[in-house]
Amino acid sequence: MDERTEIMLDNIGMTYKTNDGRDVTALTSVTLDIRKGEFISLLGPSGCGKTTLLRIIADLLTPTQGNISVGGETPRQARLKQRYGIVFQSAVLYDWRTVRKNVMLPLEIMHVPKEERIDRADKMLELVGLSDFANHFPGQLSGGMQQRVGIARALAIRPEILLMDEPFSALDEFTREKLHDDLLRIWRKTNKTVVFVTHNISEAVYLSDRVCVLSPHPGRLSAVVDIDLPRPRTAQLKSTPEFTALVAKVRSSFEGV
Amino acid sequence: MKIKKFFSSQKFIVFVWVLGIAVIWEIFAFIVAATKRTPVNVLPHLWQIIEAFFSDKKVSGKMTMAELIGTACQETLLRAAIGFAIGTVLGYLLALLMNLSRIVEKIAFPYLMLIQMIPILGMAPIILSITGDINTSRIVIAAILTFYPVSANTLAGFKAVEQEKCELMYSYASSRFQLYTKTLIPSCIPYFFTGLKISAPMAITASILVDTLQGGNGLGCMLSQSLKGGMTRLVFWDIVLISAIIGILSYQVMGLIEKLICPYKRTKKAD
Ligand SMILES: Nc1ncnc2c1ncn2[C@@H]1O[C@H](COP(=O)(O)OP(=O)(O)O)[C@@H](O)[C@H]1O
Numbered sequence A: 001m002d003e004r005t006e007i008m009l010d011n012i013g014m015t016y017k018t019n020d021g022r023d024v025t026a027l028t029s030v031t032l033d034i035r036k037g038e039f040i041s042l043l044g045p046s047g048c049g050k051t052t053l054l055r056i057i058a059d060l061l062t063p064t065q066g067n068i069s070v071g072g073e074t075p076r077q078a079r080l081k082q083r084y085g086i087v088f089q090s091a092v093l094y095d096w097r098t099v100r101k102n103v104m105l106p107l108e109i110m111h112v113p114k115e116e117r118i119d120r121a122d123k124m125l126e127l128v129g130l131s132d133f134a135n136h137f138p139g140q141l142s143g144g145m146q147q148r149v150g151i152a153r154a155l156a157i158r159p160e161i162l163l164m165d166e167p168f169s170a171l172d173e174f175t176r177e178k179l180h181d182d183l184l185r186i187w188r189k190t191n192k193t194v195v196f197v198t199h200n201i202s203e204a205v206y207l208s209d210r211v212c213v214l215s216p217h218p219g220r221l222s223a224v225v226d227i228d229l230p231r232p233r234t235a236q237l238k239s240t241p242e243f244t245a246l247v248a249k250v251r252s253s254f255e256g257v
Numbered sequence B: 001m002k003i004k005k006f007f008s009s010q011k012f013i014v015f016v017w018v019l020g021i022a023v024i025w026e027i028f029a030f031i032v033a034a035t036k037r038t039p040v041n042v043l044p045h046l047w048q049i050i051e052a053f054f055s056d057k058k059v060s061g062k063m064t065m066a067e068l069i070g071t072a073c074q075e076t077l078l079r080a081a082i083g084f085a086i087g088t089v090l091g092y093l094l095a096l097l098m099n100l101s102r103i104v105e106k107i108a109f110p111y112l113m114l115i116q117m118i119p120i121l122g123m124a125p126i127i128l129s130i131t132g133d134i135n136t137s138r139i140v141i142a143a144i145l146t147f148y149p150v151s152a153n154t155l156a157g158f159k160a161v162e163q164e165k166c167e168l169m170y171s172y173a174s175s176r177f178q179l180y181t182k183t184l185i186p187s188c189i190p191y192f193f194t195g196l197k198i199s200a201p202m203a204i205t206a207s208i209l210v211d212t213l214q215g216g217n218g219l220g221c222m223l224s225q226s227l228k229g230g231m232t233r234l235v236f237w238d239i240v241l242i243s244a245i246i247g248i249l250s251y252q253v254m255g256l257i258e259k260l261i262c263p264y265k266r267t268k269k270a271d
């Protein structure tokens, strides 16, 4: 195992038992090392097991096959040490709490003293550009702003690993592109390991160091594509031949879609 | 635009409803007045009912109508309120227990449904023979009727919490206690209040109904005395009107408390 490995997936498989007793194989033999500080995407059509894999890493699911270690520990140990920040497709905000109090919630769970809670929440809100909305309620924010609050909340506990499950797929194109750049800026600033689930090829290529291509029936890892585009990246990159070539390469590595 | 908004506003709709009911009432009251010998016993005019309430005429002993109904209200409402409070607390606790344990839920839920189906007046004699005291029975029955809506709605509220919220709490390594205090309990407040809004008028209705079974000074006691001819029939009509108003008010009060507790509900989306 490499010194720099953060998450090690070894021959991971997941078979669900449905209520009517059938077996559904969502993932088979996924082997992958995710490096510390890496931005990695899990890309594939829906139903190919992306969420399943992310949930296995997050300790929300136990794989039926294979081994997984996170920084040399089990996912459970990593979770108990609060090393994960999770962002879902919907922002999952608490509508009875203000934006600031939403970001403070995980810190309350961790018994961080009040002064520090406020301080850290405000820093996170500044990072995602929502300082002016600290006292608003989530219902008063647009979808893109709500997702930013979700990101701020995930970062507030200072996790080493940020797990994101299609966080921008419900947003419009313009908002999404803005959030891409914000996410890259935050990632560079905070040095997190990011596991980013998406079904959007261009999004995966633009954001990632590596793109893991998952194919369905059964869900499996069919390719890992290195994205050796220079950083920092800006929107202009998307119209360069290098970018287009990588998108084509990723697209061609899908099997049986 | 403004006019259109007014006509579709809540206040206007309520106004139309009240007016509609009053008009229909009066049409029938006029027909009754023209055809029956003692129209007050069948359907008096609305103004007669209101006039009787404010008149100085003694209806029972030294009491005017307003005094009589005032004291009766106090008694009945106090019992309804105590029963309502007990039912709310127990109903909430049971919902909590049912959510904490599947076994408790499986055992308790059918009984909850059953209690709900027994008619109050069928339940009353049983409760009376258990407690041995009519006033206690009145409280107990108000509590039983409150219990089911509060419990069922609160449980539904716990079940309706987004799975992702619970998963987030799990990822923060929260304790079960924190899961409840920070996520589940606040999430289900609107459901809890739905239960309260249903059961508040029910507790009052039950209290009045059970009043009629035996003597005393409650609203229902006066109501049946009036029907039996012990007092003018207008006492009956005034109590009907006042009870309806109190029932509606109790619902409104629950809504008001909910708004005070959840200020975010009042905030509108800033476009
Ligand atoms: N709890 C479950 N029970 C049974 N089958 C499931 C369950 N969750 C997911 N699956 C199945 O596993 C497969 C992968 O699902 P998922 O990981 O959600 O895919 P993705 O996130 O890529 O869309 C799908 O075929 C889905 O139907």
Ligand SMILES: [Mg+2]
Binding pocket: A050, A051, A052, A165
């Ligand atoms: Mg998914």
